Amino acid sequence: MALKLLLIDPSEDWLFNTKQELEKELYSVDVVSNGKEAQLALYNNKYFAVVLNVETKNHSGLQVLKFIKTNYTSQRVVMIIEKLAEDPGDEEAITPDRLVKLGATEVLVKPFELSALFTTLEGHQSLGDMVANLPRNKSDSKEEEVDLKDEKFTSVKIDEFYSTQPVLFDVFIKLKSDRYIKILHAGDSFSPERLDKYKTEKKVEMLFFQKKDLSKFIKFNNYLAGKMIENNKVQSLTKVKMIKNVAEKFMEQSFSEGLKPQIIDQGKDICENIFKLVEKQKDLHKVLRSFQEFDTSAYSHAFIVTLFTTSIIKQFEWQSKVTIETSAFACLFHDIGKMKLPAGILNKRPEDMSDDEKIEYFKHPEYGVQMIEGNNMINNSIKQIILQHHENYDGTGFPESKRGSKILTLANIVHLADEFAHIIVDKEMKPLDALKHLLSQREKLIWFNSAIVENLIKVFTDPDKIKKDFILPSNSNIIPSKKAS
Structure with missing residues (x-):
């Protein structure tokens, strides 16, 4: 099921363009251009995150933020500022720090690339959110050659690659500089046998994925690491x-x-x-x-x-x-x-x-x-x-x-x-x-x-x-505490 977002911004053009791009990322998106409609939308729906421009009118962006933090305390809110205040020391100035103190989860300052918004939203997804938001491909996608700059990628040894079922992100092998083959698409069924084929028959040692997917890699692998540590058989x-x-x-x-x-x-x-x-x-x-x-x-x-x-x-x-x-x-x-x-x-x-x-x-x-x-x-x-x-x-x-x-x-x-x-x-x-x-x-x-x-x-x-030493080192500034269990 797609994660649901609410965009609140006075610019109809920005709302239209951002909604289109977010839907390509598999989000479900509601848009409103004023604070009054925003509060009504929040009353009638549950949202994974709210993206709110502080310049919103009728009610103001700050009023909507206060409404959210009063009535929906756990709601994620990404605030957007049109520009930084000329005098951040002014008590009335709207600064990122002030918005965070008022309850904003994150603050983005225009101009920013939409990729920054995507990264911010993805960073707050749990592993369960990520898996739930994946497309489910009915059959494995075909391999696809792509031209992408090397600096967009990071790598992992093929022997140390683990995945959810289905795959969380696109996986590639490298042909040459700036040239890759996408061997797994996000949403494909993960097949260890398929990777073994690349390893044994094609002598592939490294797999590549895009840096924009680092958060997905880290969250899944840290979750898996926790499970491995608890397993005495590993x-x-x-x-x-x-x-x-x-x-x-x-x-x-x-x-x-x-x-x-x-x-x-x-x-x-x-x-x-x-x-x-x-x-x-x-x-x-x-x-x-x-x-x-x-x-x-x-x-x-x-x-x-x-x-x-x-x-x-x-x-x-x-x-x-x-x-x-x-x-x-x-x-x-x-x-x-x-x-x-x-x-x-x-x-x-x-x-x-x-x-x-x-x-x-x-x-x-x-x-x-x-x-x-x-x-x-x-x-x-x-x-x-x-x-x-x-x-x-x-x-x-x-x-x-x-x-x-x-x-x-x-x-x-x-x-x-x-x-x-x-x-x-x-x-x-x-x-x-x-x-x-x-x-x-x-x-x-x-x-x-x-x-x-x-x-x-x-x-x-x-x-x-080892016989435990019960004496603190001579320069310790730490108070002894009960051994952690």
């Missing part, structure tokens, strides 16, 4: 690979579209699954000893840091669900500030940089905090971890040269996991070999609280053979 390695895929695609979406509310919510769901993995998977230490499914990308690096940070935290008696999930989210974005660095620095390690490049590189933790400072959905603990994740225990770190107990314990853990991840990838070592290498570098070990280093070692040990 191997630990499979679970880790699944979470890795989801986390990396989430990072790709975040860096492309920004940290919108629905994207942050997706990230928190992923972090909850990461917690479940490190909390419940008793043989995770076996996987971590030899796991090498890593590459040099920023997304893969963020996942390695997340995996080892959360595994280290798990060794402390004060660990909790909130602590692990908060740290996981911070890890995914610990290097977000690098987006503001010159391109020539990004692929260099500090030891290979010039003095001027180092000065700029040392600013990236501060840049990261600046980028998320105004986001009320990201708490201060996450911001402090990002800010302090290069501070050294001996006071030689950056950006503030903090020392010892002045450094947040979780930030020092992320710092160790970050350094460990670089050893694994840069030197192409298995984790156990990387651990031996790290322990031989005494000049770097003094960067970290010794209790944290000890718990990195424990990550690779059978938990049943």
Whole structure:
């Protein structure tokens, strides 16, 4: 059944054109051009979302928003502003922040591409909504060659592709630059046998789908990852690979579209699954000893840091669900500030940089905090971890040269996991070999609280053979809490 939308805008032309395009995306769309008709439509119908122009008259857009939040408190409302206020400090100015405080779910500022509206609406769909809104193809669609720019696509290994029944989005294989074959259409029945044919007969290693479908991929695969983690029959390695895929695609979406509310919510769901993995998977230490499914990308690096940070935290008696999930989210974005660095620095390690490049590189933790400072959905603990994740225990770190107990314990853990991840990838070592290498570098070990280093070692040990340490690390700012279950 199609998801139902209500469009409220004084422009008849905009309503007509937007309705047509949304119906192509399989929505059912009602349109009204004034506030009075909007309130009547809301009284008589239930809507997945309301798209409301603040310039609406008879009743005004703000009056309609107030009516909705008074009478239909859970209703999603996407507000549209014609232009940003010249003086955002004016108390009467209509700003995105003010509209959110009044109850808007999202705010779009004209001019915007309709694709931005599509992405916003899709971001609020549950997995059930997505499946319910799919067309049901009576038979599998024929393969179709298409010319589309490579930058529109992302990829996944064919061995690690999972799907709903029917397929949530179009799936392609790549012929050459900007040339693809659509092998599965949204709504087709998913056939593993069909993919096996491409894998065995045509030696296809990667499948491609459009970046506009990232939200669908992430929501389904994170849902499936949760089910896998709960299933004792699924191997630990499979679970880790699944979470890795989801986390990396989430990072790709975040860096492309920004940290919108629905994207942050997706990230928190992923972090909850990461917690479940490190909390419940008793043989995770076996996987971590030899796991090498890593590459040099920023997304893969963020996942390695997340995996080892959360595994280290798990060794402390004060660990909790909130602590692990908060740290996981911070890890995914610990290097977000690098987006503001010159391109020539990004692929260099500090030891290979010039003095001027180092000065700029040392600013990236501060840049990261600046980028998320105004986001009320990201708490201060996450911001402090990002800010302090290069501070050294001996006071030689950056950006503030903090020392010892002045450094947040979780930030020092992320710092160790970050350094460990670089050893694994840069030197192409298995984790156990990387651990031996790290322990031989005494000049770097003094960067970290010794209790944290000890718990990195424990990550690779059978938990049943470890006697839990009930003592907080000396620089901990965390109050011990009951072990999470």
